[in-house]
Amino acid sequence: MSLFEKLGNQVIRMISGFAGTIAFSGKVFLRIFQRKTYSSAMREVLVNQIYFTAVQILPLFLLVSILFGSLFIGIVFSLLKELGLTQFIGHILMGLIVTELSPFLTVLLITLRSSAAINTEMAVMKVNREIRTLEIFRIDIIDYLVMPRIINGIISIVLLSSLFSIVLLASGNLFSRVMFGMSTDVYSNLLLNSTDFSDIVIALLKCAVYGFFITLIPIRFGLRASRELTSIPVVVSQGMVNVFAAILMIEVLSLLTKLL
Template sequence: MVRTIYHLGKFFVDGFRVLKDYLLFCNKVLSRFLTFKILNPAIFMVTLRQVYFTGVQIIRVVVIIAIIFGLGLVGTLGKFLMNIGAYQKIGTIFVVVVIREVAPFLTALLLSLRSATAVGAEISMMKLGSEIRSIKIHGIDEYSYLFLPRIFAGMVCSFSLAVIFSAVSITIGYFLLSFQLNITFDYMVSLIFDALNINDIFCFIYKTILFGFTLMTLPIFTSMGVGKATTDVPIALLKGMMRVFYGLIFVEITGFFI
């Protein structure tokens, strides 16, 4: 019993310490954003490469999944509403299911599986090889040159890919429903905009931006704890991905209150 209480208390204390350190790290990141010189040639090129690797290279996968989702779930829900005579609610279904929930979360999940692991491995190896220390010795701010371009790319790509996912899913869903309902694309878009309100837009922006921020900052923060042993790298990757998973759940839950 005593051992159980000890381990439980240690778990909460360690978790509180990690959360405190992560919030301090986020505070530094946000303060650096205020002076982020993205137009600096060196920083701009790093940021551009990160946007390309994070978002552009995965567009094909996002579009394919959006097509499958549009044909499957969206089309099925639309057909169900048609059968019960409630096809006027198609706009509400598209807003709630696609725009508010599925598009932000699925794109964040894809980015976390592809980019968060890569960023965590990259920063871990740089920390292990003392490259970050060398950058600081030469007077280069590691936040502005290494961290912010990756975090900025994560937020931009998370938002952009979610927009693409929503557009493709809704378009494919329309083409599927157009064979069953005699409606025009303009009419369906009007149904969506009638169902869309400011809370839905804010929820979409909140989730996509915070998803991108979370899935980049957590691997970077975890990787900065790598020591001099090579075995620290896989441990940091595992911890980083678990923390990303918890972070995504946190953002998803808080999004319900918007």
């Protein structure tokens, strides 16, 4: 096989894989709005998933956001002071930290913890023939396994990203008081004046899209496992690489949306 044929095959595989993921996403997205999706069994899985993803992680998440947030805000504020750009504090806090940094760091943390777990869980279930078992009992895999995880991804990322923003803004309040002698009233006014409603909507939408894809891709790759135990690490690594590629793509698309 020539180099061009190999390259062509790779490109075809990549495009068909991408098209497959988009088609699967469409199918799953439509199910979100169907009433029959929300059976008692599905709701139970959803509650458990939200607990595992958004509640169990809270202590670590709060610690990371307080430590990282305070350090980051401290550095940004001292830079602004040095450059004489203190009048832009509000814009930087809202435009950069709330709408860009919070969703991105949140999605990274959740991907490392939950996406990897979901990918492995699906692959193990496939290898153990548990997926086949569910099919034998006429339990729809998308309704029972996929939907709770996807909805959990959307809810968890939106909530945790909002929490991250709140922690960062609180740190900002503290640092602005210490470094610029700014009162809470002035700080709040500064933030409100710099807030663009469309930016907040885009940030929330971005979180939802992140949540959708960082759960959908691991599930899709996990379900590709064969009967062999050795297929588990293969599909998990493929899934995680694709999740990170998706995160970067979503980030680029959201930046483009902001620019246009």
